Amino acid sequence: MTDFTTRPEIRGTFGVVTSTHWIASAVGFGILEKGGNAFDAAVACGLVLQVVEPHLNGPAGDLPAILHDAQSGKIRVLCAQGVAPAGATIAQYRAEGLSLVPGSGLLATVVPGAFDGWMLMLRDHGTLSLRDVLEPAIGYARDGHPMLPAVSRAIDGLAEFFAREWPTSAAVWTPGGSVPEPNALFRNPDLADTYERLLSEAEVQSGRDAQIDAARAIWREGFVADAICDYLETAEVMDVSGSAHRAVLDRDDMKNWQASYEETTSLDYHGWRVHKTGPWGQGPVLLQALAILRGIDFDTMDPNGPDFVHTVIEAIKLAYADREAFYGDPEHSEIPMDVLLSEEYAASRRALIGKRASLEQRPGRIPGFEHLADACIARAARTVQAETGASAGEPTMAHLTDRRGDTVHLDVIDRWGNMVSATPSGGWLQSSPVIPGLGFPLNSRAQMFWLEEGMPGSLAPGRRPRTTLTPSLAEKDGRRIAFGTPGGDQQDQWQLIWFLRFVHHGMDLQQGIDAPLFHSLHFQGSFYPREAKPGVMMIEPGVDEATIAALRARGHEVVVAAPWTVGRLTAALREADGTVQGAATPRLMQAYAIGR
Structure with missing residues (x-):
């Protein structure tokens, strides 16, 4: 780990704004x-x-x-x-x-x-x-x-x-x-x-x-x-x-x-209380992944090494399999969120992480919800081919144009501590x-939405689609962090990696954002044509070749991305003493943090 970053971390006392466009x-x-x-x-x-x-x-x-x-x-x-x-x-x-x-x-x-x-x-x-x-x-x-x-x-x-x-x-x-x-x-x-x-x-x-x-x-x-x-x-x-x-x-x-307000869905992780949306968004997958990883010793792991990457990728696969099976609008479907975030359930999922990459879709077997897990597995097994037409992926019609970019994000802290x-x-x-x-x-x-009856993600009048949009806020001992990223299905993956490095490896906001990122493509995608790519993961070349070779040896199908193309994180932190910090990704060359 190096102290070098692409940009200085913005620090001050008055306030900070960070977003995906200067x-x-x-x-x-x-x-x-x-x-x-x-x-x-x-x-x-x-x-x-x-x-x-x-x-x-x-x-x-x-x-x-x-x-x-x-x-x-x-x-x-x-x-x-x-x-x-x-x-x-x-x-x-x-x-x-x-x-x-x-x-x-x-x-x-x-x-x-x-x-x-x-x-x-x-x-x-x-x-x-x-x-x-x-x-x-x-x-x-x-x-x-x-x-x-x-x-x-x-x-x-x-x-x-x-x-x-x-x-x-x-x-x-x-x-x-x-x-x-x-x-x-x-x-x-x-x-x-x-x-x-x-x-x-x-x-x-x-x-x-x-x-x-x-x-x-x-x-x-x-x-x-x-x-x-x-x-x-x-x-x-x-x-x-x-x-x-x-x-x-x-x-x-x-x-x-x-529009309306509701309570956050939250989880404690190493003293941090992490707040996300409910299961009408994918936010709880970050909490599920943290619950699974709560029993892993990350402090001694190289944050760019094969053990770290493999463990995180496998936890992501498990959390996202549950997303596909169980998430949806809780006003229209029963979502077993208490079970999904319980320590007992997380421990059972943690035990599934082996030394080799899993190529299976493995949603949990929750009593009363087994039919949803079975439907998720069957659905992912079907290969859905995109028809010729006007659109595919996020943003739509990406086969006709540049695919990079998808969403925006912003984090703001003022002098009074509002965030x-x-x-x-x-x-x-x-x-x-x-x-x-x-x-x-x-x-x-x-x-x-799915055009199949009986699932939390099925199309129905008045129902919220299970979106990928997933802002984050975490707090510990008077410190608070607002963070997030564009990226569709990758949003909670990149946020998870950044947060783990912040908590376990002492990376400041900008260091963690600049560090090489990776993500899984294993699970069913949220955007048309809803593909699943078992075992496939993407990683930036900032990690060394030995890490990439080790991941491939463990069974991961590794796609090495072009440099500086994975992740568009921004983050803002307020310390207990009122000082503030902000950081923004250098990727795509348009996000900036401003503060004093």
Whole structure:
């Protein structure tokens, strides 16, 4: 282990903002400088991320966040994961000739959640006005921002498809018929108009909270909902199935859903209390992996050595097998979370970790839930081939364009000790056609549902898809860390590795982020076409060749990634004395931490 890092770890006393784009981080920190708190800063940062990283998230996407309120001391989950529309039934999708929910297009859409979630956070926890947090996003949409090369590449790979099948997307992403050049100034005037109109209509109300509530109502049943639903009444667009389909989302779906709060799911690990979302997200897999690994002596292991990598990968396989069998919306299905996080169950899973890589899918055998484990094993055994069409993977249509990137993340701490960890996603430019006049597309999160009856992850009206989005917050003896990463199924894998190295090997935030990362592809993927790749793992070449050779000797099918391409972690820490730290990944060259 070396003290060398790609960037200095940001340290100070006033506050820190770290996110997956430097402009968003700067905007968030500017809000702190203006007198706003962490929640104000997170909202402004999140809205700007929708503008500057439109290939990774958008206003009609999804938002889970974990919030620490310094005044009350409470840590809660903000759930802005939209639900399946009332018309989204397995019978309806099967009648369309589908065996999987498409990975793009209108059938893949659940109720848009992100905007309402940001507004709920602002109203209940923020201090600044709606105008204060919206104006930065309006400015970058109206006046322009330097287009990331990755966004330009994504649009370039899709330009022909947009022109042929999704002309409303072509109008926004290829203005004048041309693909925007990397780093050229890019504007989205339709999105700026949408936010300015929403702001002007909301400000008719008197008072901060009333204006924020008005903005939420306008989104759900005002001109925004009208534009979405008017378009969906007649739109029929191509998706990955190779056929055109119409949406099932309607006005009542938009009107009747709102973001909400709930308690975290948590676990103690070596004195740290780690907080995650419930099993409607994949967050508990991190807790399950920690429970399994709680009985392993990591302190003496080389954090880049074969023993460490093998042990962690095998624990990940076991935790993710349970995710596939048992996780889903707990408001619609019984989830045996108490058993899954129990020490007795973890010990039984720990005993399954052998000296060689497992090639089996091994969900646990929990009394009363054996049928779900059997279904998981059978499902993973089926090879699902992606059909020729408009989409695959995350982001969707990745076979046509650059696959790197998928989601965004931000962590914020203010001078009072308020903290936010948020992982917005969905509604990216690859997911669905742009809604005419609004400047953004809908999401494709419904692709995480199964079109098979009787499972927690089965498609059903009003049910939350079992998302991959998974922010984190951990606390110990007055210290608190907010951390997370984009990465779909990899999110909790990279976070697990980073957290283990932080706890057991004394790596600071930036050291752990810079260290070589790895992940498993063994289990069933969450995104179309839902593949499982038994025994396959990917690792960065920063580990030595002897480690890679040793892993292969243990039966792992090791894919060595290109340098600096695995993981996009950010993290922020507040010490018990009030000092703060922040760090951000150098991978993809756009994430930054800012603080003082």
